Structures are given as structure tokens and as C-alpha cells.
Amino acid sequence: MIEYFFSQYKTYETIDIALEITGAIFGLISVWFAKKDNILVFPTGLISTSIYAYLLWQWELLGDSMINVYYFIMSIYGWYHWTRKKGNAVEFPIATMTNKEKMAAVFIFVLTIIFVSIVYLYFDKFTNWYSYIDTFLTGLFFVGMWLMAKRKIENWIFWIIGDIISIPLYFAKGYTFTSFQFLIFTIIAIYGYLEWKKILNKSEILEIQK
Template sequence: MFEYLFSQYRNYPKIDIILEIIGAIFGLWSVWLAKKDNILVFPTGLVSTFIYAYLLWQWELLGDSMINVYYFVMSIYGWYHWTRKKGNQDEFPIAVMNNKEKRIAFVLFTGTIIFVIIVYFYFNKFTNWYSYVDTFLTGLFFVGMWLMAKRKIENWIFWIIGDVISIPLYFAKGFTFTSLQFLIFTIVAIYGYLEWKKILNNSTIQEAQKF
């Protein structure tokens, strides 16, 4: 079993294996902190996304690399967004998407897929089945990260769908550690959604009691 899961690492540079493990650990830590609605989700995420952006570029997985560059930028934005206060209260607490944000999410999803398709055609990367899945995943994860930075509960739905697809995808690509990371991501994302929903319901009750 061990040979089946990890034999693909036999010819990898040791530094890449070490970096993938570190990136996976920080990625898992970041998702756990997101579940807890803890602002440290962003600095830990910055470490993970920086490592993965580099590794995925080395592995010529352009769509995946672009996702992580985007994550890096959105983590900086989200870090700033979550720190904003109104008095002693968060200016942007956990909330649901409004109609304007739904339209933006649709445009972001569609625009991202079109952009990735153009990039893949330009670099002639549509050479196997998972290149096509990459384009769809990039759209999902772009929207998921934007919604998390905006502190919208729907971000977890996009993460869960994308994580479930990524488990077999990364295993097929030969990156077992990353595949296992996405398996854990899926579990944590489900609990993250439930925990955010509980926080949102409690805040709604508190607001109603004021009146």
C-alpha cells in the first residue's frame, strides 16, 4: 500500500518533497483556522500558497499555480478585510451572499474559466483529461477564496465541491500528500460550514433580541 501511494516520489528532488509536506501542513492549519473564524487563517495561508505556487509552476501545472498566486493575493486582501472594525465589533461579520455578490461570483467563475482555457490553449496544455478538470476547479476555487475573504458562509460550499474533485485528481497527477491534504480539507470544510452556520444563526438571534 505504501509503495502504491508514494512510489511516484522516488525520483522527485528531496527539497520538493519537503516543501510539499510543509505546504500541506500550513494549508491544513489555515483551513482549520478558517473553520474557527480565526484571522490567522490568512498568514498561515500565505505560507502554504507561496510554496504551492512555486511547486506547481515547477511541475508545469499552470492552472493550479495561478490558483495559488490568486490565493496569495486574496489572503492579503482578506487579512485586511477581516481586521476592519466598527467600534468593538467586526465591520464585516459572517454573512450570506446578497444578489450583487451572487452576480459577481458568477462573473468571476465564468471569467476565470475562460481565462484559464485561453492560457492552457496558448501553452498547449490540454494534453490529458485533468487539464479540463483544472479549468473547472480554478473557477470554483477563485470564487471560494473571494467569498472567504468577504466572510460569506457560501465559501464553504465552493471549497467542499472543489476539494472532493481534487482528491482523485491530485492522486492521478502523482501528488499523494496533496491528495491526502484535500481529503482532510473536505472533512474540515464540512465542519467549517456547520460552525459558521451556527455562528451566523447565533448572531441573527442576538440581533433579533435587540428589538
């Protein structure tokens, strides 16, 4: 069983294995803080995304690497966005998407797929089946991270769909630790959605009672 899951690591540098494990751990911690609506989601996420951006570029997984560079940038934006206050209250609490944001999400998704497709074509990376799935996943995760930074509850839906697809995908690519990470991501994301839903419902009730 161990040989089946981890045989690919025989040819890996020890530093790369250590970095992948570290990135996976900080990624899990970050998602856990996101579930708790805790701003520490962003600093822990910055560590994970910077590690994965490097590793994925080394592994020539350009789409995945671009996702993590984008995560890094959006984590900085989200960190700032979540700290903004109006008086003593958080200026941007958990909320649902507006119609304008739904249109923006579609635009980001389509634009991302077009951009990644151009990059993959330029570098001649459409050489296997998972390159096409990478393109689709990049669009999903770009929208999910954008919604996370804006504290929109729908971000969890994009994460859940993307995480479920990523589990077998990363295992097929030979990155077992990352595949396991996405399995745990999926579970945490489901609970994250439920927890944010409770917080949102509670705030809506308090708003009605005012």
C-alpha cells in the same frame, strides 16, 4: 500499499518533497483557522500558497499555480478585510451572499474559466483529461477564496465541491501528499460550514433581540 501511494516520489528532489509536506501542513492549519473564524487563516495560508505556487509552476501545472498566486493575493485582502472594525465590533462579520454578490460570483467563475482556458491553449496544456478539470476547479476555487475573504458562509460550499474533486485528481497527477491534504480539507470544510452556520444563526438571533 506504501509503494502504490508513494512510488512517484522516487524521482522527486528531496527539497520538493519537503516543500510539498510543509505546504500541505500549513494548508491544513490555515483551513482549521478558517473553520474557527480565526484571522490566522490568512498568514498561515500565505505560507502554504506561496510554496504551492512555486511547486506547481515547477511541475508545469499552470492552472493550479495560478490558483495559488490568486490565493496569496486574496489572503492579503482578506487579512485586511477581516481586521476592519466599526467601533469595537467587527465591520464584516460572517454573513450570507447578497444577490449582487451572487451575480459577481457567477461573473468571477465564468471569467476565470475563460482566462485559464486561454492560458492553457497558449501553452498547449490541454493534453490530458485532468487539464479540463483543472480549468473548472480554478473557477470554483477562485470564487471560494473571494467569498472567504469577504466572510461569506457560502465559501465553504465551493471549497467542499472543489476539495472532493481534487482528492482523486491530485492522486492521478502523482501528488499523494496533496491528495491526502484535500481529503482532510473536505472534512474540515464540512465542519467549517456547520460551525459558521451556528455563529451566523447566533448573531441573527442576537440581532432580532436588540
